[in-house]
Amino acid sequence: DGGITQSPKYLFRKEGQNVTLSCEQNLNHDAMYWYRQDPGQGLRLIYYSQIVNDFQKGDIAEGYSVSREKKESFPLTVTSAQKNPTAFYLCASSPWGTRAGTEKLFFGSGTQLSVL
């Protein structure tokens, strides 16, 4: 089955620790995205990548880093500089090249990150 896999489902971060959230897709999509969901604030874009080895900052990129070495993978690292990392993180992908590409984002099932 094609889809997007996020792991782990739950993750705990200690003070001063970097943690990496995994996102893998087998949909052959060019574009991938990371969103953060906080209660009452909807989905906010952290980073996105339209092609391998290229990515752009979203609205709340501070304290996060990403890489896009493979088309299938777009891991997100939450660094110690991110002072309020507790949130539900969603990875998404979409075809690229047409307007319809962003029409239907396909989301993973999310990772809940909590601070110990």
Added chain:
Amino acid sequence: DQQVKQNSPSLSVQEGRISILNCDYTNSMFDYFLWYKKYPAEGPTFLISISSIKDKNEDGRFTVFLNKSAKHLSLHIVPSQPGDSAVYFCAAEETSGSRLTFGEGTQLTVNP
């Protein structure tokens, strides 16, 4: 600066009645609008969309209306079913088409 706003955090309706979810936007460059549905601990799924050249788009029980002059769109669900209970996100896309901007979401509860 919240460019897409859903002012109602929650909505409760009876099964069989109409559910109306509202969304307002401020960015005049938005020309494509979408609604996503999200269940707890899952990723959102695409529900319905509308281009700015239209004022209505219908898909089964779901209809989206767009009022460009008011920068307002709404999602109508008729008839509402208990399985429709979820968080609904409004999203908008600029002409450049590189990303979506989401609203805060509205929790819809359909009571049997």
